[in-house]
Amino acid sequence: MNGATKTAIQFTLNDAPVSALCGPTTMLLDLLRDQLDHKGTKEGCGKGECGACTVMIDGRAINACLFPALEVEGCQVTTIEGLVGPRGKLSPIQQAFVDHGGIQCGFCSPGMIMSAHALLTSNPDPAEDQIRAALRGNLCRCTGYVQIVDSVRGAAVALRRTEAGQDAKGGPQS
Ligand code: FES
Ligand code: FES
Known part of the structure; x- marks a missing residue:
């Protein structure tokens, strides 16, 4: 070079x-x-x-x-x-990975989260098989994928609530 x-x-x-x-x-x-x-x-x-x-x-x-x-x-x-918001606030997808145990060693996590972000941008309510298909190219040796799929599902719910003007737990946004 x-x-x-x-x-x-x-x-x-x-x-x-x-x-x-x-x-x-x-x-x-x-x-x-x-x-x-x-x-x-x-x-x-x-x-x-x-x-x-x-x-x-x-x-x-x-x-x-x-x-x-x-x-x-x-x-x-x-x-x-x-994806990080103002003052370092985690995005709903990042927060969902934390909340649902989708991050173990964390090495695969940025890529996993970006694939999830791309999926949820085009499909805000994916079925489990669609989540697994979207993450097929992302390898994780730690979690066995159950927590990762849960994280993406949780992120989808949180994003839909945000769109609806609710906070992540379903209450009105302050
Ligand atoms: S580092 Fe790019 S696919 Fe593994
Ligand atoms: S969290 Fe360790 S490889 Fe994915």
Whole structure:
């Protein structure tokens, strides 16, 4: 890669415009972690097999370890950092993973949560088989998936309540 021509790209990262220089073999995961200091996205296998590196590009969950950075030119990229609310408040999906025990060692969690976020963005009330299908590319060696599926279900309920103007427990929002 040394000496390879670098190209300037612009895209939106977690609602903020960013610019970066990338070579033809730079992967989005390396751009995010090494150049842009967004280390919430994890590297597991580096081969598209574990889902630890999942981020959203224009609303779709993708493996950042295999996605050429040059291809995010003009795109909206969302990482786990982009889900956190004001003053570090966890998003409903992150909170549901905490509440339902979907986080054990936590290494797979950012990718798992981003896949769940992509699912719930397009399908606010998924059935269990739809949740399991959406998480098929995300490997977790800790939880056996029961708590993770519960977490996504819990997140779906919390998000629907938020949409309806209720707090996460079903009461009126203050
Ligand atoms: S690190 Fe990208 S799929 Fe494993
Ligand atoms: S919580 Fe440990 S690998 Fe998923």
